[in-house]
Amino acid sequence: DVKVTQSSRYLVKRTGEKVFLECVQDMDHENMFWYRQDPGLGLRLIYFSYDVKMKEKGDIPEGYSVSREKKERFSLILESASTNQTSMYLCASSLGTDPPGWLRRRGEKLFFGSGTQLSVL
C-alpha cells in the first residue's frame, strides 16, 4: 500500500516563526499536493507539484511556499506564521501523469497522509 507520511501530527508555533511541514511518499508518485482543512470550509488546495522542482499554485497560496527537491518529498513552508494559518494540513500524492505535464491522469485517486494539526499562537 502507498504510504504518505507527514512528519508531525501536532505542531505548536508562535506568530512570525518560519514553519516547515514535511511530507514523504514511498510509491514513486509523480504528483503531490498540500491542502488545508478548516471547519465549514472543507479542503482547500494550497500548492501542488507534478514533478521534481515543479510547483503550481492552488486556490489559497498566499503566505505559503513549497519545495520539491526530491520526487518523494514535498515540503510546505509558512514563511511567517500567522494565527489565521492555524489549521489541519493534509498532504496527498497520486500516481502520475499522461502525457507529462498534465496535472493528473484522469480518474486518479489521491492518497493522503494522516495530517498535521498546526496551532499558531
Place this chain on the structure above:
Amino acid sequence: SQQGEEDPQALSIQEGENATMNCSYKTSINNLQWYRQNSGRGLVHLILIRSNEREKHSGRLRVTLDTSKKSSSLLITASRAADTASYFCATDIQGAQKLVFGQGTRLTINP
C-alpha cells in the same frame, strides 16, 4: 457556493440502517470521487465514478451519478459503528486539472 456541496451536513442513524449522502456540483466533470475521513486523520479514497457511468458498487457502498442534475449520492447499506466518519465528495472538474472537495457529511452510527 462551492463546487461539490454535500447534503446533509450531519447524519445520525442506528446501526444496521442505510445511510444516504448527497453531493451537488456546478460545472462539468470528468469523474466524481468519494472519500472517508475518520476523526483527526487523513482522507481515504472509497470509490470513483466516471462522468459516463450512472451507478457503481463496492461492497456495501453504492454510488450514483446524475450528470443532468449535477448530483451524486453515496449509499452505505447495513451501517456499522465503524462507518462513523466524515464523507467527502470530490469533483474532477473538466479543464481545471484538480480535485475540488466539498465540505463533507458527518455520519454517526449509533449502536
